[in-house]
Amino acid sequence: MENRKFFGFGRNVFVAGLVSFFMDISSEMIYPLVPLFLANILGVNKSVIGLIEGIAESTASILKVFSGYFSDRLGNRKWLTAAGYGLSTFSRPIVALAFSWHQVLVFRFVDRFGKGVRTAPRDAIIAESSEKAYLGRAFSFHRSMDTMGAAAGPALAFFFLGIFPNDYRKVFWLSIIPGIIAVLLIVFFITEKKANHRIDQDRPKLTFRHFDWRFKAFVLIAAVFAFGNSSDVFLILRAEQVGISASVIPLVYLLFNLIYSLSSIPAGMAADRFGKKRIILAGFILFAFLYYGFAVAVSAKAIWVLFSLYGVFMGLTEGIQKAFLAAIIPAEFKATAFGVYNTAVGLAMFPASLIGGWLWDNISPASTFYFGAITASVSAVFFAVFIAAVRIKS
Numbered sequence: 001m002e003n004r005k006f007f008g009f010g011r012n013v014f015v016a017g018l019v020s021f022f023m024d025i026s027s028e029m030i031y032p033l034v035p036l037f038l039a040n041i042l043g044v045n046k047s048v049i050g051l052i053e054g055i056a057e058s059t060a061s062i063l064k065v066f067s068g069y070f071s072d073r074l075g076n077r078k079w080l081t082a083a084g085y086g087l088s089t090f091s092r093p094i095v096a097l098a099f100s101w102h103q104v105l106v107f108r109f110v111d112r113f114g115k116g117v118r119t120a121p122r123d124a125i126i127a128e129s130s131e132k133a134y135l136g137r138a139f140s141f142h143r144s145m146d147t148m149g150a151a152a153g154p155a156l157a158f159f160f161l162g163i164f165p166n167d168y169r170k171v172f173w174l175s176i177i178p179g180i181i182a183v184l185l186i187v188f189f190i191t192e193k194k195a196n197h198r199i200d201q202d203r204p205k206l207t208f209r210h211f212d213w214r215f216k217a218f219v220l221i222a223a224v225f226a227f228g229n230s231s232d233v234f235l236i237l238r239a240e241q242v243g244i245s246a247s248v249i250p251l252v253y254l255l256f257n258l259i260y261s262l263s264s265i266p267a268g269m270a271a272d273r274f275g276k277k278r279i280i281l282a283g284f285i286l287f288a289f290l291y292y293g294f295a296v297a298v299s300a301k302a303i304w305v306l307f308s309l310y311g312v313f314m315g316l317t318e319g320i321q322k323a324f325l326a327a328i329i330p331a332e333f334k335a336t337a338f339g340v341y342n343t344a345v346g347l348a349m350f351p352a353s354l355i356g357g358w359l360w361d362n363i364s365p366a367s368t369f370y371f372g373a374i375t376a377s378v379s380a381v382f383f384a385v386f387i388a389a390v391r392i393k394s
Contacts, residue, residue, distance in 0.1 A: 012129035013138050015189045016122060017145030019182045023085055024146050026179035027111075028153025029160075029171055030095065032253040034104065035233035036246045037095075037168045044101045046237065050357020052101065053231035056108035058350030062343055063116030071121035072336050081125065082186040084118025087111075089179030096172035116346075120339035125190065127326045127334050136276060136323040140268025143319035144261050149178075151257035154250035161247055211337060214328050217389075219344045221382045222321065225284060226348035228291075228375025230356030234368055235310070238294055239303045241365060256307040256314075263315025268323070276324040277387050283317035284383055288376035295369035 009017070038044040038052070071077050091110035098104050123139075130138035157171050164170045239252055271279045290313060293306045322338070329337040352372075359367040 009138065009141055010129045012125055012190055013141065015185055016126055017142050019085065019185045019190075020142060020146035021149035021152075022178040022182040022185070023088065024149030025153045025156065026089065026092070026175045026177075026182070028150040028253070028257065029157045029175040029178075030092070030153075031232075032154050032236055032250050033157060033168050033171060034095065034108075035236050036240065036249065038101060038104060039237065039240075040246065041168065042099075042101055042104070045357075046234075046360040047354075047357040047362075048101055049233060049237075050230065050353040050355075050360075052105045052108055053233055053357075054350040054353035055105060056112045057231065057353065058346050060109060060112030060114075060116040060346070062347070063113060066339065071124060072333060076192070077121040077125045077128075078186065078190050078192045080121040081118045081190070082183060084114045084116070084122075085179070085183050085186060087114030087117065089114075089176060089183055092172055092176045092179065096169050116342075119342055120336075123322055123326075123338045124334045128331075135326045136268040136272040136320060137265070138268075139319035139323045139326070140264045140271075140315075143268075143315075144264035147257050147261035147264060147314070151254050151261055154254040154257065158247070158250040158254070161250070165247075211329060211333070211340075214386075215325070215337065217386050218325070218328075219341050221379055221386060222341065223344045223348040224382060225287075225376060225379035226345040227352050228372040229287075229349060230352045230368060230372060231349070234353075234356050234360065235294065235307070237360075238297070238365060238369070239300075239307070242297055242303050243300045244303060252304060252307050255304065256311045259308050259311030260314040261311075263312050264319055267315045268319055271320045271323060276320050276327070277383075279316055279320050280324065281380060281383050281387065283313055283320075284376055284380035286313045286316065288373045288380065291369040291373040291376060295366040295373065 035049055038049055039046075071080055088111045091107050091114065094107035094110065095104055098107065126138055126142055127135065153175075156174075160171045160174060161167070236249055236253065239249055240246060244252060267279060286309070290306060290309055293302065293309075297303055297306060325337060325341055326334065355371060356368040359371060
């Protein structure tokens with residue numbers, strides 16, 4: 001059964017997609033509501049919201065390199081992945097019971113702590129369960145399933161808010177159910193690959209010495225980009241500021257995730273055919289234009305269009321960047337490499353969200369997005385130079 005194909009994918013890749021589908025239903029029932037809950041119910045300013053998001057994403061991201069390292073060292077992917085999903089699932093009661101921003105911070109930290117534990121070993125499972133020529137397709141399938149769940153989550157949030165108007169807490173409680181399903185799928189249906197990823201003698205140290213200049217350069221470029229990529233909660237708050245009601249915002253986020261999902265697999269196929277580097281560069285350029293659009297947007301119609309294009313951006317870049325990394329790193333250090341990459345990006349996102357919140361409160365909401373557009377433009381230039389350097393050295 002381990003070698004059986006499901007819609008053209010191996011069992012581990014297919015089940016990992018299902019796991020992400022259910023977990024993102026759970027996560028995205030909550031995510032578009034948390035900034036509204038903080039701003040409108042708890043009365044928190046944008047600087048504090050940026051602090052919460054920065055701490056949650058970046059502090060927990062440190063775990064990604066350690067989970068990847070221990071996954072490589074112990075030869076265990078499955079149970080680290082299951083533990084990470086379990087932590088995120090059982091963090092939900094914290095926000096459901098929260099009456100201060102400090103409690104919401106604890107929820108976000110535990111939730112992202114779980115993500116930090118699971119991300120690197122899960123990505124390694126997908127990479128080890130896929131043929132090299134189809135890595136782009138495998139990661140894009142996983143991202144597509146993830147995003148389909150992320151589309152279903154806001155739809156369910158919108159539905160339940162219709163039944164329980166303005167009762168965010170009931171939605172938070174209900175989000176536990178799909179998370180439990182995700183954990184059970186890992187425990188009973190993911191098979192640990194008997195590959196030679198366990199390192200018994202020359203165990204890896206947490207350094208860059210196992211990787212060539214391409215990996216190091218790409219991690220640096222991705223970190224520069226992430227420095228201006230503040231949390232998506234600012235996009236949600238911008239949508240409300242421009243005039244979209246809080247009850248409709250889950251539908252805006254639903255549209256974003258639907259387009260994200262629909263664009264992921266075609267983007268992966270295009271990357272496998274035309275080259276991952278070109279797709280990644282196009283994504284950086286698109287992001288710069290998008291954030292400029294959020295800065296100057298003055299109508300609800302513009303916000304709907306921008307969220308749609310943001311879905312295209314995510315489809316172009318998220319899975320493709322991981323596929324690009326998988327193709328340039330040694331097989332025995334895959335989880336460590338994914339951990340280093342995820343941690344570098346996560347750490348860069350801490351000042352991004354802090355700066356984004358400070359700019360919003362102290363200069364203007366538009367300045368948050370101008371800053372993101374500038375850093376994305378710089379990243380695009382750096383990546384174009386990187387592409388040229390790869391060609392010269394090839």
